[in-house]
Amino acid sequence: MKVGDLMSIGWKQKTEIDEVIEKIAYSRVVRFYPTYISKVTHISLDTVFEYLLELVDDGSLHLLWEVRCPDYECNTVILRTSDLTEIMGKEIECSCCEEDLYVKKQHVFPVFEINDDFREYIRKSKKKQMNSLTLAL
Template sequence: MSTVWDIDEWVEEAAWSPIKRFYPTAVTKNVELPINLVFEHLLKLTEQSKLSLFWEIRCPCCYYTVSPAEGEKFDSGDMLVCPKGHEFELSNENLFPIFEVNSGYRQYIREKKKSPFQGIIRKKLIPAT
């Protein structure tokens, strides 16, 4: 049976791998936990600066992603045009959460994995006499 620790492990593996961004559904499929539990735990990891949360805007007609220009902000109700030319109103149904592994956390995990027996616990072990 999976636990939130499996989510932590999945995120740690993502930090080690070339994965840059991921959807909560990817985690749900791998750890077999409900999406609401996974999403809440991923939000906690953003509070710990391990992840960043972004919102992807998708066209309801063709599902293409609409990428705002740098510094551009949208509000609910704004009319947008997708790359295929479909005009649509921005609403919660068009927003999809996407998480990104923060570079500092990624670097920490990669350094940690380089020397598996140099962890904090091993450094504090006292040799038997």
């Protein structure tokens, strides 16, 4: 590996991230921020984000971009999109505080959403595990 290249993520870190994502998929949570995964696993945000993008590529997750109102007291999510080119450099209005916003990088945040098929798979596999444990007792 060359100096300056991102370190590749190891199996242990992948497993830790996967476990958190499976818990999220089993819950009612629809979306999560990469910062949450980083805080829970104590893995750097860059590493977490890189791995979450791999899960987007394999179809487990969807990457969306949130635009938040810059008004500190409002901070409402104005919109979510999968296509940044639709909104970057455009003017939009916050429906909550009616503040106009010219969309820049500092207003846009990545958020990940669990794929419905992946969520269903996780829920079914957890039920199977629970049934197996019940039968074993």
